[in-house]
Amino acid sequence: MCVKCIMDTSDPRLVFGENGVCEYCQNFENYIFPNWHADSQEGVLIRKQSEIIRKRGHGKDFDCIIGLSGGLDSSYVAYLAKEKLGLRPLLFHVDAGWNTDQAVSNIEKLVNGLGVELYTEVINWEEMKDLQVAFLRAQIADQDMPQDVAFFSALYRFANKNNIKYILTGSNYSTECCREPEEWGAYPGIDKVLIENIHQRFGKRELKTFPIIDVFVYRLWHQQILGMEVIKPLNFLSYRKAEAERELEIRFGWKKFQHKHHESRFTRFYEDYWLPRKFGFHKRRAHFSSLIMTGQMTRSEAIDRISRPEMSEHFLDQEFEFVADKLDLTVLELRELFNGENKTYREYKNRRWAIGLGAKASRILGGERRLFR
Numbered sequence: 001m002c003v004k005c006i007m008d009t010s011d012p013r014l015v016f017g018e019n020g021v022c023e024y025c026q027n028f029e030n031y032i033f034p035n036w037h038a039d040s041q042e043g044v045l046i047r048k049q050s051e052i053i054r055k056r057g058h059g060k061d062f063d064c065i066i067g068l069s070g071g072l073d074s075s076y077v078a079y080l081a082k083e084k085l086g087l088r089p090l091l092f093h094v095d096a097g098w099n100t101d102q103a104v105s106n107i108e109k110l111v112n113g114l115g116v117e118l119y120t121e122v123i124n125w126e127e128m129k130d131l132q133v134a135f136l137r138a139q140i141a142d143q144d145m146p147q148d149v150a151f152f153s154a155l156y157r158f159a160n161k162n163n164i165k166y167i168l169t170g171s172n173y174s175t176e177c178c179r180e181p182e183e184w185g186a187y188p189g190i191d192k193v194l195i196e197n198i199h200q201r202f203g204k205r206e207l208k209t210f211p212i213i214d215v216f217v218y219r220l221w222h223q224q225i226l227g228m229e230v231i232k233p234l235n236f237l238s239y240r241k242a243e244a245e246r247e248l249e250i251r252f253g254w255k256k257f258q259h260k261h262h263e264s265r266f267t268r269f270y271e272d273y274w275l276p277r278k279f280g281f282h283k284r285r286a287h288f289s290s291l292i293m294t295g296q297m298t299r300s301e302a303i304d305r306i307s308r309p310e311m312s313e314h315f316l317d318q319e320f321e322f323v324a325d326k327l328d329l330t331v332l333e334l335r336e337l338f339n340g341e342n343k344t345y346r347e348y349k350n351r352r353w354a355i356g357l358g359a360k361a362s363r364i365l366g367g368e369r370r371l372f373r
Ligand SMILES: [Zn+2]
Pocket: 002, 003, 004, 005, 006, 007, 021, 022, 023, 024, 025, 026
């Protein structure tokens, strides 16, 4: 384990310096921190950017769109955009069938409190379920890809259709500077080839409405031709997790989650049960390491937290049954999938090499400063 954060050799390609400091910590010190405009400029850059967004959006119903999950980062961006930057955002939520009650309630409170419009796109549940079960049968670590793809693709499709040029996201260095390694089921982009190959082999129903935008279509068509721009406002201000949670709670009655990504019942189960117990990967290792690097958590606190799951055994057992039932599997069938032989995406058709080239280019250009191998 790294002597500064808690990343360890469960990331199979992790490299340490002579002093025992891992490459994520080195990347943070050398590449992220010096280029991070958070505290010093007191939001000057993002205010200038907001002015441009306001001008370009003049006369339109909305000047930007924000994908809202109900989690902390996207909720905070919505609040920031409307109340602190004076923008007119459309909040866009994708309902893939797994919202926790707390996520729904947070979205409601935020939308009412801000007095903004919310558009909810509901993914066809039969198709969603079919794709998720196909992924489970494929036995790869990347089990959150169906949800991620739906969220991302639906948002772009909608923005494109409604001629909205600016997409604001909650992506940020403060809580995400340590990128989850891709071996831990964090595939680095939307790979239509991979998704379709897995669905062809294990799916049972045609995906007629399920949104899948290929990463290249998105990069080339949406960004280069249509001129859509992605802004990450949280990187331009002092953004601290506990303070942001408190602010949203006081202002809207918004309730904080036990842990990152707990707005989705499937993701919570996947990250707290499926991934650590079937594959030995703890995404919390990266989440906590980010907080350590940015001074929001101590290393000993993180070591203590990661020594046990976020949820109780009893709760996780119940969730196992819930997930099986919701996916129309018996508990035994889901248990068999859980016990099945693990595979990687390399056993399926994919375009990982091309996505890798794109991501490397983006890192050279400064669009992605987090460690990418
Ligand atoms: Zn480290």
